[in-house]
Amino acid sequence: MIKQSAPSHIQKYCYKDYDDPFYLYLYKKFAGKTSFVYKVKCTCNCERFVVYRDAHPSIFAKCCNCGNMITVYDLECYPAAIKLNKNYTINKVDEKSVQVYVNYEYDDEFLYEEDVEFDANDITWGKVFIANNDELKKILDDETT
Numbered sequence: 001m002i003k004q005s006a007p008s009h010i011q012k013y014c015y016k017d018y019d020d021p022f023y024l025y026l027y028k029k030f031a032g033k034t035s036f037v038y039k040v041k042c043t044c045n046c047e048r049f050v051v052y053r054d055a056h057p058s059i060f061a062k063c064c065n066c067g068n069m070i071t072v073y074d075l076e077c078y079p080a081a082i083k084l085n086k087n088y089t090i091n092k093v094d095e096k097s098v099q100v101y102v103n104y105e106y107d108d109e110f111l112y113e114e115d116v117e118f119d120a121n122d123i124t125w126g127k128v129f130i131a132n133n134d135e136l137k138k139i140l141d142d143e144t145t
Helices: 019-031
Strands: 034-042 049-054 058-063 069-074 097-105 123-132 136-142
Touching: 019 034, 019 097, 019 123, 019 136, 049 097, 049 136, 069 097, 069 123
Parallel strands: none
Antiparallel strands: 034 097, 049 058, 058 069, 097 123, 123 136
């Protein structure tokens, strides 16, 4: 069994918000022993972001308070993924500031094989959701392997 985990590029921005109905919905739907759900919060404690994406696919969240740019999902960060050597245009996902939720899934191979070690960056699937007011929208659903 592994502890709750997220890739290193976003780990310090991930937290569980049991008072947030969107987080609770996603947690109940996706969380499991190798699937982890988080709400994203900047180190300045802001939970509102302007979100950008490109066609690799990559997702980035810019904090509305301090301007910190957080990599939410980027194939370059995952050992099993292949990122094309091509530049894509980065576009805003929404004109409004939104809350961001993530779901990172891992292969369970390390649970059953003695010679396989867990790597928090070795995700097999990533999902990203945004919420503004009363609407939750999936903006990424990507298998990394």
